[in-house]
Amino acid sequence: xxxxxxxxxxxxLRAARREPVPYTPVWMMRQAGRYLPEYRAxxxxxxxxEVVRTPELATEVTLQPLRRFxxxxxxxxxxxxxxxQALGLRVEMVKGKGPHFPEPLxxxxxxxxxxxxxxxxxxxxxxxxxxxxxxxxxxxxxLIGFCGAPWTLMAYMIEGGGSKTFSASKxxxxxxxxxxxxxxxxxxxxxxxxxxxxxxxxAQAVQVxxxxxxxxxxxxxxxxxLPPLRAIADRVxxxxxxxxxxxxxxxxxxxxxxxxDSAYDVIGLDWTMDPREARRIVGTRxxxxxxxxxxxxxxxxxxxxxxxxxxxxxxxxxxxIANLGHGMHPDHDPAHAAVFVEAVHAFSRRTS
Amino acid sequence: xxxxxxxxxxxxLRAARREPVPYTPVWMMRQAGRYLPEYRAxxxxxxxxEVVRTPELATEVTLQPLRRFxxxxxxxxxxxxxxxQALGLRVEMVKGKGPHFPEPLxxxxxxxxxxxxxxxxxxxxxxxxxxxxxxxxxxxxxLIGFCGAPWTLMAYMIEGGGSKTFSASKxxxxxxxxxxxxxxxxxxxxxxxxxxxxxxxxAQAVQVxxxxxxxxxxxxxxxxxLPPLRAIADRVxxxxxxxxxxxxxxxxxxxxxxxxDSAYDVIGLDWTMDPREARRIVGTRxxxxxxxxxxxxxxxxxxxxxxxxxxxxxxxxxxxIANLGHGMHPDHDPAHAAVFVEAVHAFSRRTS
Numbered sequence: 260x261x262x263x264x265x266x267x268x269x270x271x272l273r274a275a276r277r278e279p280v281p282y283t284p285v286w287m288m289r290q291a292g293r294y295l296p297e298y299r300a301x302x303x304x305x306x307x308x309e310v311v312r313t314p315e316l317a318t319e320v321t322l323q324p325l326r327r328f329x330x331x332x333x334x335x336x337x338x339x340x341x342x343x344q345a346l347g348l349r350v351e352m353v354k355g356k357g358p359h360f361p362e363p364l365x366x367x368x369x370x371x372x373x374x375x376x377x378x379x380x381x382x383x384x385x386x387x388x389x390x391x392x393x394x395x396x397x398x399x400x401x402l403i404g405f406c407g408a409p410w411t412l413m414a415y416m417i418e419g420g421g422s423k424t425f426s427a428s429k430x431x432x433x434x435x436x437x438x439x440x441x442x443x444x445x446x447x448x449x450x451x452x453x454x455x456x457x458x459x460x461x462a463q464a465v466q467v468x469x470x471x472x473x474x475x476x477x478x479x480x481x482x483x484x485l486p487p488l489r490a491i492a493d494r495v496x497x498x499x500x501x502x503x504x505x506x507x508x509x510x511x512x513x514x515x516x517x518x519x520d521s522a523y524d525v526i527g528l529d530w531t532m533d534p535r536e537a538r539r540i541v542g543t544r545x546x547x548x549x550x551x552x553x554x555x556x557x558x559x560x561x562x563x564x565x566x567x568x569x570x571x572x573x574x575x576x577x578x579x580i581a582n583l584g585h586g587m588h589p590d591h592d593p594a595h596a597a598v599f600v601e602a603v604h605a606f607s608r609r610t611s
Numbered sequence: 612x613x614x615x616x617x618x619x620x621x622x623x624l625r626a627a628r629r630e631p632v633p634y635t636p637v638w639m640m641r642q643a644g645r646y647l648p649e650y651r652a653x654x655x656x657x658x659x660x661e662v663v664r665t666p667e668l669a670t671e672v673t674l675q676p677l678r679r680f681x682x683x684x685x686x687x688x689x690x691x692x693x694x695x696q697a698l699g700l701r702v703e704m705v706k707g708k709g710p711h712f713p714e715p716l717x718x719x720x721x722x723x724x725x726x727x728x729x730x731x732x733x734x735x736x737x738x739x740x741x742x743x744x745x746x747x748x749x750x751x752x753x754l755i756g757f758c759g760a761p762w763t764l765m766a767y768m769i770e771g772g773g774s775k776t777f778s779a780s781k782x783x784x785x786x787x788x789x790x791x792x793x794x795x796x797x798x799x800x801x802x803x804x805x806x807x808x809x810x811x812x813x814a815q816a817v818q819v820x821x822x823x824x825x826x827x828x829x830x831x832x833x834x835x836x837l838p839p840l841r842a843i844a845d846r847v848x849x850x851x852x853x854x855x856x857x858x859x860x861x862x863x864x865x866x867x868x869x870x871x872d873s874a875y876d877v878i879g880l881d882w883t884m885d886p887r888e889a890r891r892i893v894g895t896r897x898x899x900x901x902x903x904x905x906x907x908x909x910x911x912x913x914x915x916x917x918x919x920x921x922x923x924x925x926x927x928x929x930x931x932i933a934n935l936g937h938g939m940h941p942d943h944d945p946a947h948a949a950v951f952v953e954a955v956h957a958f959s960r961r962t963s
Contacts, residue, residue: 424905424906424940425906426905426906426909426940426942429904429906429909430906430909430910432906433906433907433909433910433914433918434909434910434911434914473883475883475904476882476883476904476936477883477884477885478921479904510883512864512865512883513864513883513884513885513888530828531825531827531828531829531862531864531865532829532865533829533865536865552781552827552828552831553776553778554776554777554778554781554782554784554785555785557778557781557782557785557786558782558785558786559786562785562786566785569830584828588776588778590778
């Protein structure tokens, strides 16, 4: 790894460690994606998972938003569903509908169908894309690796795609608690190995996306989703104690205290969480990331700037990584994303 | 109204007023609906809005769950989208997809398209169904009327149906704040008139469903959704101070304190809210309703009973109306709903 270009912009890593920064660093969830015409042009030629699996293309897509905006972090272009794929499940991306598993897990007996993956081999394309991207970035921004959280991946593996109520996967928790725990632990092991391999390949921070955490009651989250989430950070930190780990458990407002007690360095907030209240609960135990409502990017630039200013004041200057509270939407205007990024830098510099 | 049969079971109304009860009253959101074979049989002959608009049928459907389960409240069978219909918008129920507005509001200029409804005339079928049902109930259970909340109705009127991100309606808030307020106030006025008319027709309590409250940031909820919600309760209470008003703002965990400060007597909780934490925030300002995860009804009876016991202990015996944290699902087993209802009665009687 010693041949990577030196990091010239360490604001993201410093904020993740709650160290002083000259301005609040900023990146955007799904900053590489369909809202960018250059991404749509590339996708016109290749299918989604083709891009994910081709390191040259994944690197190119990862860098696209960095060419437009002065972002302080890049996140590798990939998908949380590469782990279910490595576990042997087929996943297709259906245009306009999202991911689809032709053969989801129908019951605990199907756990026997799951493969025992070697992530460095089976998901080697992600590691290769990270190494390439780390070089190509030339130290302009930190590089983030990621994976889906065990509960969220389990939910997809059972539902076979998105769902209104996710009742099939939640039913597993209540009908098959032991099989659920066994599946979650198995996924957590793969997640940890995968994140460690991503760091070895060049990731300077890692984020775990628990996109469907908010579907669970506080008890179910504590009983099922939290233990494997904690295990992942423990295992990654044991190998790479210096690399910031970020957790984004969307909708799990009730879990802030428990997450602050875990090994994660940064807690991502969705836009429904009040930054001041989050600070009150988390204190100095973790940095916070977030959390502008992505819909604010549909507003006029002046409104975006006013909302950014309010967000920055609410989080304060220490231990804050500015971001949206959820991913970019395909119909967002890149010019408005630029306003968001620039406003974070301008206002945080002014007030620091 | 004096010719209505006397209420023989006032546990629901007493709990709503935080008065002592012999056992915790219980009802289930969407207790009348597709999970009941007798409902599906009736719907095989008539379209959804046909049932809603025919008082005999609406009464029949309202009573169906009461024949199966010892529920302490009936909720009139209707739909929150009758208000957009009264405002002049066409709404169709598309099988398997939910509501669809062929001509949603495209922009503020479309507000001129909205009619000025006379709810007692335009929605008279709801009032007639309430009067019929109140007689037919013979005092066995309290009768609840309801409406959708202004923000939730505005969201449907702009999106034209369900949506993944509700970005069109949220964009209105940020791009057209004045037009949004004007629309919300207009809907709130209709809601209040409608609830007052429902009470006049026989409703013994009313519930306002803000199903999409949780899509909003705390600031946006406070700025847009809360004022019209408060206005509705203020207006209803000015005319019918003795009738309990319930608010169910799904996902708006951050709004508990503000809602407790409003004129609502009862706050409905979705399943992500911790009952003890809700009690801590709300105190004695309101009764609480909820909040078992509907997915628990997919579990074995013993698991349902254990979860009901935990829920009852968490809420305590005073000022609690047991319910699910969201509506019944179409694939729920009525036998499991029976287990839920019976467990609430059995355990709350035992522990009181």
